[in-house]
Amino acid sequence: MPEFLSILPFLIAPVVALLFLNLRLSRKLRYPHHLLVHDARRASASFLLRSLRGYYDFFIDLAIAIILAAAISTALHPPFPPSSAVVLDCSRSMLAGATGSRPLDLALKSLLGTGTYKGSKAFALAFDPQAMRTRLVPLEKLTAGLDPARAAIALTTELDFFSLDYAVLGELRERGFGRITLLTDSLPGGAEGLDLVETGFAVGLAAYPTAVRYDRAADSWLVALAESGPREAIQVAEWNGAESAFFPARATRYAIEEGPGGRSLRFPSAGLYLLSIRGGNGEQGIDLPIRLPAKNPPVAASGPFSQLMLKAFPLVDTGKAPGILLEDLGSGPRGARAPEARIVTALLRTEAEGLLDPASTGGRPVAAGIAKGADLAIGPAGLANEDLVLAYDAAILGSADPPFATAVPPGTRSLLRVGSAYLALTRSGPFPLIAPPSESFEARGGPALVLPPPRQSRLPWALALALLCAAKLALWKRFSGKSLLQA
Amino acid sequence: MSLIDADCAALVRAFQRRTPRRPPASSQASRDPMFRRAGSSFDLKNIREYGPSDDPRRIDWKLMGRTDRLFVKEFYEEERDGVCLLVDRSASMESFGEEEASRIAASLAWMLGALGLPTSLWAFSDRILRRMDRPRGGTSPAEVLSFFSGLESGGRTELRSALASARKTSRYRRALIVSDFLESGFAPRSSPFSRSFYVRLHRDLETMDTGNSELELLDQESGARLRMPWDAAARSDYRERERGFDEDFSGAAASGRSWYRRLEPDSDRRLLYWSFLEELYA
Structure with missing residues (x-):
């Protein structure tokens, strides 16, 4: 209100000045009366109507000034501060640790056990497997009348704790929430545009697959885990395609090897397996569905050089349905017959000046260049290098299907919950989906999350001003009898 | 020559060259x-x-x-017929611009003299303010300028009595009247002269800063104030009356006894001068 009163005089001043000029200067003329109306019209018009006709411009300008002053003062200091929201992070890491001391329990104690967030609308940011996306769930119904401990049980029962897309918090801005508080365990890098309340990152039972590959030397499939916490028993289940369910695998179907960073599992055959680790002390279990790739990746070749290169890999499957295609630039098949994974080679006539990525050649220097549309551009020196085959080996392995995904893969029809993980049901069959490791939340140089500032709706002010301006034009046209084009 | 338009001398020369019936040079x-x-x-x-x-x-x-x-x-030989030039100096001429009106009248007066026509200059409002006879005309602007110098203005327009006085005391049968003709009851057909040239100096009210609402007008001649809504109806009525006013003069001109032109401020006066001279010698 004080802002409104201080702004208003500045906006009214030119309006009053125009009124003064209008009254004193513009409308009084010296002109003969001979050709003008002398009838009773000048007296018959009612006083109010005549006054309006005389000063409608002033009244409308005055209203515009008042609306502008109100709009400016509202923008500076909103009379009704936007409501606040508190959001409970329901990511997988919130369940780490022993029951009662998990980040979720601490956050619920802060949310429900204290009056800090009284008056704030509470939401849970959780993964929705039905919609296959992160969404905001109102907490009022889920936690009504519950203490923090019971509320934690209710939430772990009702909600899916998985990896989250924190950008969904921006929806709260669009709903008009000004102050947003996120109760989370840790959000490295911080956030802009919202308040963060971090309960601390809990390190409890953890296991994550670091390597899944076919071991040619042992002729078996290897799954290496990185683990922390006590080494609890690993239960292995095997996917039965006919039943569309996991069934416990016989002990002869796998072997567990102890390692310093975690255990490794060996399987005699490819397939879809589920590794489950049940925690003690009330800790949440870990479920890791993993698809072991085919022993020999299905590879085909197109073009003389690629066919020659393919002969360097005797163990690849050159069956009828290749998943990977080696092709010379411009020689590969087009259209639906082309596999999704393609490794295109361009042969350069001149010597290339660059090197292939050492990560793809085991650290060996292999000369290569750049060619449009080619993954590998090899010159004469590169062709003469016997380590070139390493680059193709790495490319074939990199193009093979991954053993699991950390985000919902495209083409997923629905999600099937498997303990703490999911199976994405796609056209080509079930595909493992597990939450990314906690390392993926580490700071990467900038704020992890940036929310736009709260927006105030300007539409009502704009509509009011537009209506007044339209009224001004309409009255001007009515009283002057001129069209707008004549103005 | 400050009161006489600079183009008048060139106009007279051009007219004398072009017109075979030009008057003989005075000798x-x-x-x-x-x-x-x-x-x-x-x-x-x-x-x-x-x-x-x-x-x-x-x-x-x-x-x-x-x-x-x-x-x-x-x-x-019968002397060539002269022209009475009557200049309105009433208060209503203020709307058009007194100086502008004087400039037009003085220019016409000088051109008549420069063509060798005997001229009788009259200035009037509600009475005859000044009179000057130039029986032999002449190219010198001094006489014309002295006529307009210090000429007072004000009062009502009494055109009928001015025309009657001029006709009664002058032997010329043609009259050029420079006025706004805002006199109630004046009829252009009732001029006592055998041929009348009417030059109406007019400023349209709609060209003035009238606004779009109430309008208060002060009549310069009567001092009366008129407050009226300046709305679409009033504008339409004003335009209708203007059209009727013009039609009266144009109708009289069609009869052949008179000639009529309306001049707005800042419009090209050379056209008026030229058409007047052509009509004068038609």
Whole structure:
């Protein structure tokens, strides 16, 4: 209100000045009366109507000034501060640790056990497997009348704790929430545009697959885990395609090897397996569905050089349905017959000046260049290098299907919950989906999350001003009898 | 020449070159009665005996009765008919601009004189303010400027009485009236002159800063104030009256006894001057 009163005089001043000029200067003329109306019209018009006709411009300008002053003062200091929201992070890491001391329990104690967030609308940011996306769930119904401990049980029962897309918090801005508080365990890098309340990152039972590959030397499939916490028993289940369910695998179907960073599992055959680790002390279990790739990746070749290169890999499957295609630039098949994974080679006539990525050649220097549309551009020196085959080996392995995904893969029809993980049901069959490791939340140089500032709706002010301006034009046209084009 | 438009001299020269009926250059011979040409006026020049080449209709029969000889009378050539120029100096001329009106009237007066036409200048409002006769015209602007110098303005427009006075006291049969013609009851057909040239100096009310609402107008002549809504109806009525006013003058002009032109402020006056001269010698 004080802002409104201080702004208003500045906006009214030119309006009053125009009124003064209008009254004193513009409308009084010296002109003969001979050709003008002398009838009773000048007296018959009612006083109010005549006054309006005389000063409608002033009244409308005055209203515009008042609306502008109100709009400016509202923008500076909103009379009704936007409501606040508190959001409970329901990511997988919130369940780490022993029951009662998990980040979720601490956050619920802060949310429900204290009056800090009284008056704030509470939401849970959780993964929705039905919609296959992160969404905001109102907490009022889920936690009504519950203490923090019971509320934690209710939430772990009702909600899916998985990896989250924190950008969904921006929806709260669009709903008009000004102050947003996120109760989370840790959000490295911080956030802009919202308040963060971090309960601390809990390190409890953890296991994550670091390597899944076919071991040619042992002729078996290897799954290496990185683990922390006590080494609890690993239960292995095997996917039965006919039943569309996991069934416990016989002990002869796998072997567990102890390692310093975690255990490794060996399987005699490819397939879809589920590794489950049940925690003690009330800790949440870990479920890791993993698809072991085919022993020999299905590879085909197109073009003389690629066919020659393919002969360097005797163990690849050159069956009828290749998943990977080696092709010379411009020689590969087009259209639906082309596999999704393609490794295109361009042969350069001149010597290339660059090197292939050492990560793809085991650290060996292999000369290569750049060619449009080619993954590998090899010159004469590169062709003469016997380590070139390493680059193709790495490319074939990199193009093979991954053993699991950390985000919902495209083409997923629905999600099937498997303990703490999911199976994405796609056209080509079930595909493992597990939450990314906690390392993926580490700071990467900038704020992890940036929310736009709260927006105030300007539409009502704009509509009011537009209506007044339209009224001004309409009255001007009515009283002057001129069209707008004549103005 | 400050009050006379700069283009007037060029206009007169161009008109004299172009018009075959241009008036003869004034000379000493033309002004001396001994050398004045015989003509058809009533001014007797000479009586002489009838010759074979004379027109028998000009024989003086009374003289023949007294003398039994045939005599014919010779008269001087009739003088070219002059023009009365009446300039409105009433208060309503303020709307058009008094200085502008004086400039137009002075320019016309000077051009008439420069063409050798006898001119009688009259300034009037509700009475005759000033009169000057220039029987021989002349190219000098001094007389014209002295006529307009210090000429007062104000009062009502009394055009009818001014026209009557001019016609009564002047022998010229043509009159050029520079006025706004805002006199109730004046009819353009009722001019006592055999030919009248009306130049209406007019400023349209809609060209003024009228606004779109109430309008208060002060009549310069009567001092009356008129407050009226300046809305679409009032504008339409005003335009209708303006059209009727113009049609009155145009209708009178169509009869051949008068000529009418309306001039707005800042419009091209050379067109007016030229068309007036052409009409004057038509």
